[in-house]
Each structure stands twice: as C-alpha cells, then as structure tokens.
Amino acid sequence: MPKIIVEIMPKQDLLDPQGKAVANALHRSGHNEITNVRIGKRIELHFDRAITQGDLDAAKEIASSFLSNDVIEDVVAITKED
Amino acid sequence: MPKIIVEIMPKQDLLDPQGKAVANALHRSGHNEITNVRIGKRIELHFDRAITQGDLDAAKEIASSFLSNDVIEDVVAITKED
Numbered sequence: 001m002p003k004i005i006v007e008i009m010p011k012q013d014l015l016d017p018q019g020k021a022v023a024n025a026l027h028r029s030g031h032n033e034i035t036n037v038r039i040g041k042r043i044e045l046h047f048d049r050a051i052t053q054g055d056l057d058a059a060k061e062i063a064s065s066f067l068s069n070d071v072i073e074d075v076v077a078i079t080k081e082d
Numbered sequence: 083m084p085k086i087i088v089e090i091m092p093k094q095d096l097l098d099p100q101g102k103a104v105a106n107a108l109h110r111s112g113h114n115e116i117t118n119v120r121i122g123k124r125i126e127l128h129f130d131r132a133i134t135q136g137d138l139d140a141a142k143e144i145a146s147s148f149l150s151n152d153v154i155e156d157v158v159a160i161t162k163e164d
Contacts, residue, residue, distance in 0.1 A: 036128040046118040
C-alpha cells in the first residue's frame, strides 16, 4: 500500500524525559555505550492510489501545521513508500 | 553524532485510536485522499563513537526485548546514521 512516512522528533535542546528514562534503564542493564536516547513519532499516511508530488507537498504542509508542534518538535523526514 | 534509529509501529490488525483520530481530523479538513493514519515511535540511540555491527546486533535485541511490546507492536526498521 502506498504511504507517506512523517518522522517527528523533540527539538534537540529540549528535555525528553521519556528518552532519558529509557537511557537510564539501558545503562542499568549494562548498555553504557549508548550515551543518550530520544523518542519521537513515526506517522504513516496511507493512500489507496499512487502518491504524487502534490501529495508529498500536502504531507509537508500537514506535517508542520497539524502533526507536529513546532515549538517543541522538528519534522526530521518525509518519505514515500510504495 | 552516530545514532541507531529504531522504528516501531502498532501491529497491522490492531486498532490505533490515536491514528484514527488524526485520520478523522484530516478528513474533516478535506484530506480525503488519505485513507488511514497509523502512529508509531521513532527512537534514536546515540553513540559517542562509530557504530559497529555488534552495536547493530545489540540494538536489534534491545528493540525487540525492551523498546517494543511484541504483543501489540512490530519493529519495522533499524537503521544506522553517522
């Protein structure tokens, strides 16, 4: 099924308590090679037809205005998958 | 900074109420070309050194045993970014 994948992460200078908790738990279980963990969102938009350039442009608009909060989040990738 | 990116999605035959709510909102604002929305997680594991094959194997293990709940979620991708 054709889909557009939107990836959203918390801004780099923002605290990410959920990621911090996961990093601490990994350290406790011996994974000290992992210095930090950040947790964001991966959103799939499904289509029942082939995806056009217009759809990608619309997805970019939707991602920044609707799916993410640009005060605290960055849209890091918008990719197409057929 | 080198990082391993783990992507986790709710299993396909599972309801995703958050995704459903976003899909409904998109339909109300006229985006009827989007048939469905699913919302998952994008987790970044940060390293302060180059990532080895061993790190990728460890990340695979961490992703399935620790970061995801395999009753309701699938690990859809594990990728390296330098």
